[in-house]
Amino acid sequence: EAQVTQNPRYLITVTGKKLTVTCSQNMNHEYMSWYRQDPGLGLRQIYYSMNVEVTDKGDVPEGYKVSRKEKRNFPLILESPSPNQTSLYFCASSFRRDRDYEQYFGPGTRLTVT
Amino acid sequence: SQQGEEDPQALSIQEGENATMNCSYKTSINNLQWYRQNSGRGLVHLILIRSNEREKHSGRLRVTLDTSKKSSSLLITASRAADTASYFCATDRGSTLGRLYFGRGTQLTVWP
Numbered sequence: 001e002a003q004v005t006q007n008p009r010y011l012i013t014v015t016g017k018k019l020t021v022t023c024s025q026n027m028n029h030e031y032m033s034w035y036r037q038d039p040g041l042g043l044r045q046i047y048y049s050m051n052v053e054v055t056d057k058g059d060v061p062e063g064y065k066v067s068r069k070e071k072r073n074f075p076l077i078l079e080s081p082s083p084n085q086t087s088l089y090f091c092a093s094s095f096r097r098d099r100d101y102e103q104y105f106g107p108g109t110r111l112t113v114t
Numbered sequence: 115s116q117q118g119e120e121d122p123q124a125l126s127i128q129e130g131e132n133a134t135m136n137c138s139y140k141t142s143i144n145n146l147q148w149y150r151q152n153s154g155r156g157l158v159h160l161i162l163i164r165s166n167e168r169e170k171h172s173g174r175l176r177v178t179l180d181t182s183k184k185s186s187s188l189l190i191t192a193s194r195a196a197d198t199a200s201y202f203c204a205t206d207r208g209s210t211l212g213r214l215y216f217g218r219g220t221q222l223t224v225w226p
Binding site: 004030031035040041042043048050058088090092099100101102103104106107108110 | 154156159210
């Protein structure tokens with residue numbers, strides 16, 4: 001089944017404790033991205049990657065890191081999480097058809113930083 | 115930064131009625147897409163309309179696009195309780211690099 005998977009789905013952690021949220025897709029998509037979703041703010045893009053070893057900042061990259069060493073994986077790293085990073089996180093992947101990109105989303109990771 | 119702005123923020127209707135949501139945007143686009151999100155879950159792609167198209171249908175969904183007004187509408191006909199979800203529009207701002215810019219969404223509630 002074509003899908004984007006994220007782990008963990010739920011995480012409660014403490015300020016300053018490094019964590020990684022994994023994202024994997026099995027559709028051989030070139031493009032992957034991370035979003036955070038907060039009430040009243042919609043989806044905001046954190047980082048995106050157009051291909052292996054090619055990443056770029058989205059609209060809210062502060063406090064996050066990413067890497068794209070393999071096409072299928074795009075982990076999100078929080079080196080020193082803070083309470084303002086409490087949010088619902090989504091990974092997405094897409095491929096290009098003509099000029100169009102249709103994104104496939106993972107199920108989400110709900111992160112709470114205390 | 116946000117691109118699409120959906121209107122209304124919330125919509126509440128009875129089963130069987132039609133639901134119309136609007137989206138406005140600010141830049142040129144290659145396409146505009148609509149996504150659906152059930153509470154707390156991942157977004158699911160519904161329909162894509164290209165900038166040279168004016169109307170598109172998919173099942174009970176009808177999307178229109180007016181590039182001169184930089185606006186789009188999503189019509190769901192004969193709504194069902196299962197249509198209860200948030201609906202987001204997204205545009206590419208004319209880029210072919212793959213980024214999408216989402217609005218804040220419309221929360222649709224369909225009462226049985």
